Amino acid sequence: MYKRILLKLTGELFGPPNSQGIDTERIQRVALYLKHLKNSFDVEIAIVLGGGNIYRGRNATDPRFDHAQADYAGMLATVINATLLQGELEVLEVETRVMSSLEINKACEPYIRRKALRHLDDGTLVILAGGIGEPFFTTDTTAALRAAGLNCDILLKGSNVDGVFSADPRLDPNAVKYQELTYQEALVKNLLVMDDTAFAVCKREKIPIIVFNIGDLDNIGRILKGEKIGTLIQ
Ligand code: UDP
Numbered sequence: 001m002y003k004r005i006l007l008k009l010t011g012e013l014f015g016p017p018n019s020q021g022i023d024t025e026r027i028q029r030v031a032l033y034l035k036h037l038k039n040s041f042d043v044e045i046a047i048v049l050g051g052g053n054i055y056r057g058r059n060a061t062d063p064r065f066d067h068a069q070a071d072y073a074g075m076l077a078t079v080i081n082a083t084l085l086q087g088e089l090e091v092l093e094v095e096t097r098v099m100s101s102l103e104i105n106k107a108c109e110p111y112i113r114r115k116a117l118r119h120l121d122d123g124t125l126v127i128l129a130g131g132i133g134e135p136f137f138t139t140d141t142t143a144a145l146r147a148a149g150l151n152c153d154i155l156l157k158g159s160n161v162d163g164v165f166s167a168d169p170r171l172d173p174n175a176v177k178y179q180e181l182t183y184q185e186a187l188v189k190n191l192l193v194m195d196d197t198a199f200a201v202c203k204r205e206k207i208p209i210i211v212f213n214i215g216d217l218d219n220i221g222r223i224l225k226g227e228k229i230g231t232l233i234q
Pocket of ligand 1: 133
């Protein structure tokens with residue numbers, strides 16, 4: 001179905017449910033599933049990791065606290081997650097590279113687009129950490145930019161609901177899930193698919209997005225088999 005995918009995984013997958021921190025068993029489960037994907041599908045995988053289980057810049061609610069400073073802490077959180085996921089993947093003997101846009105050269109490689117492309121061509125799983133390396137952005141925007149830069153066929157955005165809905169399904173029992181949307185429809189209906197910057201990049205670069213429920217990791221495999229899971233925006 002797809003030659004190369006960009007998988008956006010929120011840091012929430014790496015922490016205890018509904019809480020912050022690091023849950024090694026959950027990281028192991030993600031690693032095991034990624035190994036299964038590599039073994040079962042002929043697909044190149046780039047992963048953009050979030051850091052929400054440890055820290056998000058917007059957690060800093062004190063207005064005196066410098067927003068950029070908080071965002072650097074958030075970017076470092078993504079590097080911690082990436083380092084732990086790589087460790088678990090190596091236990092499982094999955095060839096993995098961590099490339100960070102926030103340079104921490106003793107812990108991981110810097111993100112260099114051409115090198116990332118080469119790793120993906122070689123079938124290596126590439127974990128992209130550190131966001132885009134600049135404050136005031138999110139890992140959703142990173143996912144959109146890297147999907148464009150690394151010529152990915154699709155951006156798979158893991159969510160904690162089943163796709164894009166007409167209203168928040170956790171608050172409104174009448175919320176309807178959309179099977180498919182165009183970028184324009186999502187904009188006109190004012191639907192929150194990703195943050196504005198991320199969405200604008202996908203729209204401009206014509207990167208299709210599937211928003212799906214990451215609560216069941218097997219949804220990724222289903223999408224790769226061609227099942228219509230979640231909401232497709234294109
Ligand atoms: N961040 C940033 N620049 C980027 C990407 C991320 O400053 O390019 C910071 C930002 O503070 C963000 C945090 O890193 O809140 C963790 O990323 P995110 O909130 O996107 O993680 P997720 O919600 O996916 O777990």
